[in-house]
Amino acid sequence: MASNTSYHDNELLMRPRAVPLQRIWSFLSRQIVAYLFLLPAILIFGLVAWYPIARAFEMSFQQVSLTGESTDVGTANYDLMELDPAREIILENMLEFASWSVALGYALPVILAILIREMRHAKSFFRIVYFLPTVVPISIAVIVWRFIYDPDAGALNELLSFLGLPDQLWLYDPKLAKPSLVVVMTWASFGTTTLIYLSSLMEIPTELYEAAELDGASPLQRIRHVTLPHLFPIMSLLFVLQVISVVQVFTEPFLLTNGGPGRETLTPVLHIYRRAFERIDLGYASAWSVVLVVILLAFSLVYYLVNYRIRKIYSD
Amino acid sequence: MNRGFLSNSELKSFQGRVYYGVVVTMLLVLALAVIFPFLYAFTSGLKGSTEIFTSGLNIVPENPQWENYKTAWVEFRLAKLFKNSMVIVTGSVVLQMTISCLAAYSLSNLKPIGGRIVMIGFLLTLMVPAIAYFVPLFVTLGNLPVLETSLLDSYWGLWLPYAVSAFTIFVLKNFFERIPGEIIDSAKIDGASSLQTFIYIVLPLSRSIIVILSILSFTGIWREYLLPLLIISNPEEQPITVRLIYLADNYGVNIQMAAAFTAMVPPLLVAIILQRFMRDGLTIGFSK
Structure with a gap:
């Protein structure tokens, strides 16, 4: 230790300013190297994420052509939304789609995961088979689904007549169009959530079940008091994610129903797409985007706060 | 032992066996429903252009037209x-x-x-x-x-x-x-x-x-x-x-189905072969 200090002292005596300068230089060069590593990501994020996000906000106060020429129009785009005949319908559709999706696809993966966890054979078969649709591009699966739903020769109506039930119009029926689309959306996504729940279930120590069994808890009570509490945090996170992703749905209604019949399956993103690229009103489309993000953020925030309150009450 | 909420002895009891059988059947039926669009695309792609519109739940084609797949591939x-x-x-x-x-x-x-x-x-x-x-x-x-x-x-x-x-x-x-x-x-x-x-x-x-x-x-x-x-x-x-x-839309439904099925095969193979990696990837975001 002593020799070490004396070494430094010597160097300080010989070159009094060299050490601080060297330190500053090595500090600076380390910063420069660090930022060189960051640079590609910063540039690309800036160009295709941060800038367009800021631009979305800016464009919502402008009139914009397809080539990007823009003139300020104040809040005209937002004022126009008030008059948009599709507005009410889209907001309603948004709620109905979210409700259908939660009804058909929220509990299903939880139940499946619990049942598959209990399998003593073929666990990996079930794990992969429900997951298969999630890797297939929707725009290709849609080709098959529209034939399944076909009122004349589709498999669903053939099944109904086989069972002696009347044919349905499915995607052309104002009442059935939404649930029909949600079935496709659920088919394409529930495998992912099932796997997530399943991997969470694998973390539960078996001793907990053994202890519960020794205490005389019935199988259902064990699910109620051991399994479900373990899943709750993930369930509540996946609830938000599911609602957010359903509200943003585009490809299924665009390719299967094109928003119809009437405006039954007109979703916000489909509306944004049409306004931007069919009516070439990019500013108005951006105003819709901004409103949609605000709605989604507000939903997440309210959900988070309510969840936090409930958990606090439970833990008190 | 790899037990879940049911113990192994419970599963071996009469009720346990019934429960197990019912669950396996349910899971199998659902699995069939989930892969039905793939099967349907495959067999519909093998049908003739008129057979595909005949009524009845005839999933299996009478006379498989393998050349549909070739047509789809080329067209x-x-x-x-x-x-x-x-x-x-x-x-x-x-x-x-x-x-x-x-x-x-x-x-x-x-x-x-x-x-x-x-x-x-x-x-x-x-x-x-x-x-x-x-x-x-x-x-x-x-x-x-x-x-x-x-x-x-x-x-x-x-x-x-x-x-x-x-x-x-x-x-x-x-x-x-x-x-x-x-x-x-x-x-x-x-x-x-x-x-x-x-x-x-x-x-x-x-x-x-x-x-x-x-x-x-x-x-x-x-x-x-x-x-x-x-x-x-x-x-x-x-x-x-x-x-x-x-x-x-420019082609008959049977050719559409053949093309769609062919297009779905590579992603499905990837999912089956790389399932372990994909499972790990999906759960990364959620493991705590």
């Missing part, structure tokens, strides 16, 4: 479409992994001043869903600021947007942070530069996570529809997701 130019998708997705994944690894290494090991703010900037893009800015993104790519060029009808117009993944950077950063400091320090003492440490120490140690994230990104970008539809209008360069559905 839809599926080889070319697969190639286009492959180029788009591979380029995107390579670019995404490159910039994400570099950024994650900087943020985790070099720790520049302001690194936290940059990370927050990356993560902010997760809060804003991509649909919120696909319109301005289209305008930006059509007329790049500063560079004054257009990336429309260029694969760069897809590679750049798909290179952006705050999730990938976040996961890699957390992974790099768990590499023991002594390994990195000893490399530094041996005189390795930051770049050498990154290439010879950090990347090889992170191979597994990089493979998992690449597979996850690959399958995700392969499914993309809206952005390629907007950016690539030249039919020669469109990916399979955009072109197939556009062409489909």
Whole structure:
């Protein structure tokens, strides 16, 4: 230790300013190297994420052509939304789609995961088979689904007549169009959530079940008091994610129903797409985007706060 | 023993056996329903153009027309479409992994001043869903600021947007942070530069996570529809997701089904062969 200090002292005596300068230089060069590593990501994020996000906000106060020429129009785009005949319908559709999706696809993966966890054979078969649709591009699966739903020769109506039930119009029926689309959306996504729940279930120590069994808890009570509490945090996170992703749905209604019949399956993103690229009103489309993000953020925030309150009450 | 909420002895009881049988049957029926669209596409693709419209639940074709698959392959130019998708997705994944690894290494090991703010900037893009800015993104790519060029009808117009993944950077950063400091320090003492440490120490140690994230990104970008539809209008360069559905209406349903089934096979094979990696990838974000 002593020799070490004396070494430094010597160097300080010989070159009094060299050490601080060297330190500053090595500090600076380390910063420069660090930022060189960051640079590609910063540039690309800036160009295709941060800038367009800021631009979305800016464009919502402008009139914009397809080539990007823009003139300020104040809040005209937002004022126009008030008059948009599709507005009410889209907001309603948004709620109905979210409700259908939660009804058909929220509990299903939880139940499946619990049942598959209990399998003593073929666990990996079930794990992969429900997951298969999630890797297939929707725009290709849609080709098959529209034939399944076909009122004349589709498999669903053939099944109904086989069972002696009347044919349905499915995607052309104002009442059935939404649930029909949600079935496709659920088919394409529930495998992912099932796997997530399943991997969470694998973390539960078996001793907990053994202890519960020794205490005389019935199988259902064990699910109620051991399994479900373990899943709750993930369930509540996946609830938000599911609602957010359903509200943003585009490809299924665009390719299967094109928003119809009437405006039954007109979703916000489909509306944004049409306004931007069919009516070439990019500013108005951006105003819709901004409103949609605000709605989604507000939903997440309210959900988070309510969840936090409930958990606090439970833990008190 | 690998028990769940039911103990093994409970499962062996009479009630347990009944329960087990009922559950297996239910799961099998659901599994059949889930893969039905694939089976249906396959067998419908084998039917004649009139047989496909005959009534009744005749899933199995009377007289399999294997040449439908050949027709679909040739007419839809599926080889070319697969190639286009492959180029788009591979380029995107390579670019995404490159910039994400570099950024994650900087943020985790070099720790520049302001690194936290940059990370927050990356993560902010997760809060804003991509649909919120696909319109301005289209305008930006059509007329790049500063560079004054257009990336429309260029694969760069897809590679750049798909290179952006705050999730990938976040996961890699957390992974790099768990590499023991002594390994990195000893490399530094041996005189390795930051770049050498990154290439010879950090990347090889992170191979597994990089493979998992690449597979996850690959399958995700392969499914993309809206952005390629907007950016690539030249039919020669469109990916399979955009072109197939556009062409489909020109052909009979049996040919459509044959084409759709063929297009679905590669992703399905990938899912089956790489299932372990995909499962690990999906649960990364949720493991705590």
